[in-house]
Amino acid sequence: MDRDIRTVDDVLTLLDGLFAPEADRWTGRGADWWDDFYTDRCRPVPFFVARPDENLVSAVERGLLGGGRALDLGCGPGRNALYLAERGFDVDAVDLSATAVDWARERARATGTENVRFLRGDAFALAGSDLTGPYDLVYDSGCFHHLPPHRRVSYLALLEQLLAPGGHFGLTCFAAGDGGMGSELSDTDFYREGAGLRGGLAYPPEALRGIFSGLTELELRRMRDEPEDSERFGKSFLWTALFRRA
Template sequence: MDRNIRSVDDVLSLLDGLFAPGADRWTADGADWWDGFYADRSRPVPFFVAKPDENLVSYLDRGLIVPGRALDLGCGPGRNALHLASLGFEVDAVDLSPTALDWARDRAREAGADIRFHHGDAFALAASGALGGPYDLVYDSGCFHHLPPHRRISYLGLLERSLAPGGHLGLTCFAAGAMGSELSDAEHYRRGGLGGGLAYDPESLRRIFAGLEERELRRMHDEPEEAPHFGEAFLWTALFRRPADAPTGPVRLGTA
């Protein structure tokens, strides 16, 4: 008889299991899927390029964020982590996929960049203290929209533990009407998958991150292939700031 639910973590793990193996699973199954995705470095995947996000470059150029400690969530081949390190950030970068991290380490060695790479579930790593922090910047380019709805709780928990007062969350995610599934959260549990990733609109992002101050929320600029930065118009870009007077320790980031 299976009667093992005793904690919120047990509930989250149970819900993870409702999704078919693949990119939608925040588990070892998900790591296996992403390993296969990153295995061929020559694939014509837009974000395989060795370029930072145009919005991240813009935040830095305009002084909206300044060098400090940074955490790159779902770093993939490390393109944004390398850019941050080149500008003097102290960078931790985490990914589920060992194959992606091998590629990121190769790029870091070629660039002479000092980045601490971590393999595993960022939520578990943050909860265990294995990551550093607090961070002045938590940056997420394309991880958030691959999370099943219940893992937003884990995401907010990571920010509560890891984002310093006055620190920033930088985010890119699928834009409703342009990319990603627009089905309801409940329907995704009925179907057992995310349809390749969840689409968001500005109001849903503002509601989820209501405990943070919005600094900028816009569509990513579409960058041509020859541009020095990555940009695809099917993504939202967002920059949120944790209030400078936020208490140390956990706060209710998901509520106003």
């Protein structure tokens, strides 16, 4: 008989178990799943391309993001981390998958990019040790929508710990509604039905505004579709958002 819940972390761990094995994909236990995902580099996965997000490029070019220290959460093969490093940011980039991190390091060597540090691991576990704030920019392209609802608590705590006062938080995630992607089940139904994350959670804009209400919204829009020959990545089934900490 289990009667050992004493802390918030105990509760979060218990809830993680309701989503296993999908929840394992974003914790240290899920590294093998992501390693398999990234092994075949020829797979037709949109974000395998070596191109930065169009919204990130736009924010830099408009002067909304002006350099400093940056953290790329769930960096994958490093496309956004390398772009930021090439634009003068000092970048820490973290991913669960050693395979993805090795790929990102290969791309960095091929482009001669030096001011980026790739780390393999769980960002929640690395915060405060390998990931030491404050960061002027925390950027997440596709990690947030894979978190179970209860792990938003951990995510907001991570931002509170690592994002500098006056710093920026950039996000792309699955969009709810026409032309979007991801599951639109309510948070309650995810737990009630026990059917896993179904590939990721779709968010309406008002939900993102509520979750990140402690930050100032600068921009929230659909990502623009980019043609195949573009130097930028863009898929309209995603939201893009930029927030600033007071």
